[in-house]
Structures are given as C-alpha cells and as structure tokens.
Amino acid sequence: MDNDRESISLFQRLQNRLYAIPAVAQWWAGRFARSTRHSSPTDPVPFSRLAKPLAESSVAIITTGGVHLQGQPPFDMRDPDGDASLRTIPGDVPASELMITHDYYNHTSADRDMNVIFPLDHFRDLAQRGIVGSLAPRHFGLMGHIEGAHLVRLQEETAPKIAATLRADGVDIAFLTPA
Template structure:
C-alpha cells in the first residue's frame, strides 16, 4: 500500500506519531495557522434538533480513505490535494484503502475503524443508538497547504455540506489523522 513512501518519510511519520512530538508540532503550527473562521462571526454552531436515536450520521475523515476503485489522492503535489472521495455507506472495509503519505497509518491499515469507524457506526444504527447511517461518507486527505486551502474551504467543504443536506444527514462525525 505504501510503495511510494520512502524510508525517510516513514521515519518522520513515526517520529511525529510520538504524542509529545505531535503536540509540540501542533503548537508550532498553531502559531502560524490563521483561524479558518472570521473573527467577527465566530465559530459557526448548530445544534442537533432531534434525539440521537432518530438522527442520521455521516462520517468525514481527513485520513486519506477512499474506495480502491477510485483515483488515489495526489501525493506528488507538495501542497497536497483538496479534493474528496465519496464512500458509499454500504462499502466493505476490503473495498477501501488509504492514500496519505504524511502520517503513519500502519495501525489504520490493520483496522480501518482506527480512522474511519464505519463498522461501529453501522452497529450503533442497528442498536438504535443513532437513527441511521448516511448513504455516503466523505474521505479527504488532510495534508492541504498554500493555494489549496481556498479550494478546500471555498469548494470542497461547501460541496460536502450541500451533499449532507441532500442526504438528510443530521450530524457529522469528523476524524483526522
């Protein structure tokens, strides 16, 4: 799965997977990251308007998950890839893969639920904890920088929001990597 990943890349991904290193990295990046929300409007906030047991949920991940049959994310562009892939609600774990060279996904390769808990979501729907599983979910590749950030916030994200509404989704569960 990781044929294109060099040993240097694997080394650094393992290094940044160390929790203390990751938090140090997050702190340094936080200083140079402009808030994605406009100051005057604040963080948008919506409430769940129905009991969880009747609410339909969708998964959104930035862990690089996509159907094997779909084109992988762009690993050549250093700014990343702001596009996303649709993941059918009925997709089997065997039909999915991860394309993302910027984090250590060895654990997620062994069990996709580590980054994309679709099995648990289905089980929770069956038990009546959540009302249902959305007909489609959304896979992003979380390494997005520079000129691709506007493409993410201005195109991909509103696009996904519109699809969620069209699918009658009541809440979204977001998993990074």
C-alpha cells in the same frame, strides 16, 4: 513515479515515526498552529444544535485521513501542497473495500483496522441497535495535508460541496476524524 507506498522516502517514514509520539505531535501542532500555513478564521465559530433525538438522527463520517474506495483514484502525493479533492464513500461498503493513500502519517494501524480512523462498522452497529437513527448514504474521505492554493479550494469548493451533500441526504450529525 507511482503513488504506491514504496514511493515514500525514508526521511518521510522517519518523520512519520517521530510524529507518532504524542508529545512530538503536540509540539508540531503548536508550531503549526502559530504558523501562517493554515487558516484561522476570525469570524465566530458556528454552532447548530441537534434537532431531533439521537435515535432518530442520521450520521455521516468525514475523515481527512486519506480514506477512499479501492476503485477510486488515490490522493495526489506528488503535490507538496496536498490534494483538496473529495472521495465519496457509500454507507453500505464493507471496510475491506476501503484503503488509505496518505504519506504524511503512519497509517499501519488503520490499514489493519479501518475503524481506527473511519468507524463505519461501529456506526452501522449503533444504527442497527437503534442508538443512532441511521447511517447516512454518503460519507467522505479527504487528505488532510492541505496548504497554499489547495486550502482555498478546500474552503471555497470542497467543504461547501460536503455540506450541500449532507443536507441533500438529510444528515443530522457529522462525525469527523483527522489523520
């Protein structure tokens, strides 16, 4: 079966509609937070301060909303534990070359306007106006529905790779958006 949007079941669509109601989403978030299906690190929350003025800082965007380039392989929607792989998105791509593969939320708004979830246009504009220093050369799309063995891969492989790339690119700020 294809990964295209037609493959989303009616049940999944209905569920996505329900979770689009803020109160339902918060109820789900509470249940999920109390479950053992996600990782709650016990070590202290890390903290780094901005080392230079905002107007000199390079900004990278990271989203777990399933954003990728049209030419890149879509995220794997057949594995119930999700897909912990990474899509690198160059900072100079037009929004029209981006798309979303993610069956676990209703992304019709982001399909119409990518800035709802992946605000490349806004940060490009802020960089041009000198409010931030620059847009990073590489940004990242992931798929947020990650559980089980894939959660280990996310923590041990994908997330460190993102951090290393951002450091190599001299990025000063990471801006993250969920699905």
